Amino acid sequence: MKKYDTPLLDELEKGPFPSFVKEIKKAAAKNEMANDELGQLEYSFKTNRGYWKHGGIVGVLGYGGGVIGRYSDLPDMFPEVKFFHTVRINQPSGWFYTTKALRELMDLCDTYGSGITNMHGSTGDLVFLGARTEDLEPLFAELTSRGWDLGGSGSALRTPSCCVGPARCEWANYDTLEACYQITQEFQDELHRPAFNYKYKIKFAGCAVDCVASIARADCSVIGTWKGPILIDQDAVRWHEKKGMDINREVVDMCPTQCISYDGKELKINNDECNRCMHCITRLHKALKPSGERGATICIGSKAPIVVGSLLSWVIVPFMKMEPPYTEFKELTRKMWDWWDENSHPRERIGEVIEMKGMRSFLEAIGVPPFPQQIKEPRKDPFFFFTEGDIERFKKREEEEKKTGKFIF
Numbered sequence: 001m002k003k004y005d006t007p008l009l010d011e012l013e014k015g016p017f018p019s020f021v022k023e024i025k026k027a028a029a030k031n032e033m034a035n036d037e038l039g040q041l042e043y044s045f046k047t048n049r050g051y052w053k054h055g056g057i058v059g060v061l062g063y064g065g066g067v068i069g070r071y072s073d074l075p076d077m078f079p080e081v082k083f084f085h086t087v088r089i090n091q092p093s094g095w096f097y098t099t100k101a102l103r104e105l106m107d108l109c110d111t112y113g114s115g116i117t118n119m120h121g122s123t124g125d126l127v128f129l130g131a132r133t134e135d136l137e138p139l140f141a142e143l144t145s146r147g148w149d150l151g152g153s154g155s156a157l158r159t160p161s162c163c164v165g166p167a168r169c170e171w172a173n174y175d176t177l178e179a180c181y182q183i184t185q186e187f188q189d190e191l192h193r194p195a196f197n198y199k200y201k202i203k204f205a206g207c208a209v210d211c212v213a214s215i216a217r218a219d220c221s222v223i224g225t226w227k228g229p230i231l232i233d234q235d236a237v238r239w240h241e242k243k244g245m246d247i248n249r250e251v252v253d254m255c256p257t258q259c260i261s262y263d264g265k266e267l268k269i270n271n272d273e274c275n276r277c278m279h280c281i282t283r284l285h286k287a288l289k290p291s292g293e294r295g296a297t298i299c300i301g302s303k304a305p306i307v308v309g310s311l312l313s314w315v316i317v318p319f320m321k322m323e324p325p326y327t328e329f330k331e332l333t334r335k336m337w338d339w340w341d342e343n344s345h346p347r348e349r350i351g352e353v354i355e356m357k358g359m360r361s362f363l364e365a366i367g368v369p370p371f372p373q374q375i376k377e378p379r380k381d382p383f384f385f386f387t388e389g390d391i392e393r394f395k396k397r398e399e400e401e402k403k404t405g406k407f408i409f
């Protein structure tokens with residue numbers, strides 16, 4: 001096995017932070033593919049050019065996604081990376097692995113690939129970096145025989161992912177792990193056989209802290225919320241203050257709807273104005289907690305700035321119960337896909353199409369009535385308009401709220 005000199009890559013190993021170069025070198029010591037990958041990377045740094053060709057028709061029988069074709073532009077110089085395909089493995093909900101499962105996966109990566117992994121890709125999958133074309137089917141057979149499956153790639157549903165939810169977090173308002181698993185099982189065809197005009201991501205966050213960054217990275221963000229008031233332990237509020245917290249500066253002034261007040265003795269929250277952002281709860285974690293019915297807010301539309309600028313998701317359903325068998329969410333998802341498929345062009349994300357066609361067109365197509373929570377900034381200038389029927393419905397809802405004394409989403 002040829003030994004490559006890597007003076008430029010060696011510079012990246014210096015300093016206090018972990019280096020991917022160190023990990024590639026460890027793999028290169030025992031794997032020819034990793035060794036030639038190291039050599040090509042050094043050559044790229046030397047010439048200031050990239051030498052990977054991306055795409056092409058490559059995969060496993062019966063699947064249209066899960067494998068991303070990657071080829072070297074320098075097969076004569078670095079023959080072991082002539083084919084260096086990326087294989088996405090569908091991760092378990094919440095990224096919980098046993099050591100046995102990890103060793104099993106790493107053994108397969110060493111046997112059929114370069115021994116280099118990405119833990120994890122931005123979508124969520126565990127990624128095997130580097131596999132030859134002839135090794136894809138044997139690798140897939142080994143994976144599936146052990147209960148693993150490929151993730152999504154291309155113009156398809158990407159592998160759904162979620163936060164650790166109730167497994168480790170007291171703030172989870174629904175079971176993100178179960179929801180992620182059930183939705184993944186439901187949409188296997190959309191995940192493995194690309195049929196969309198572009199990609200579609202679903203991420204499940206147990207609360208508005210949003211540890212999976214769904215609001216910025218998922219076409220559909222499922223964010224846990226609640227209906228009741230925030231419960232306040234006034235003694236615990238004063239405990240936080242004694243520990244050095246400036247409650248007015250760190251909590252009251254930071255509230256986006258200005259619904260909190262504190263006079264040094266008592267903390268008050270106007271729950272009718274609260275938008276459940278969770279900031280106050282995360283800061284006063286001993287003093288505040290949600291109450292009442294739990295569920296999720298469904299948001300739509302976020303994406304990175306590829307074709308046009310980046311978008312953050314916006315609310316389409318303020319509250320939905322997220323409990324098995326998740327029928328309401330599944331039906332809503334299919335309606336959104338049908339509208340997106342009918343109105344989009346290739347490489348247009350659903351958020352871009354909503355911006356072009358208008359929120360009203362989208363809501364009418366999927367059968368969701370307009371709510372005040374759907375309006376983006378500025379709140380005084382909505383980008384859709386209410387009909388007379390909408391206003392009558394709001395009046396009826398107001399009357400029902402007065403009768404029951406409960407706020408209705």
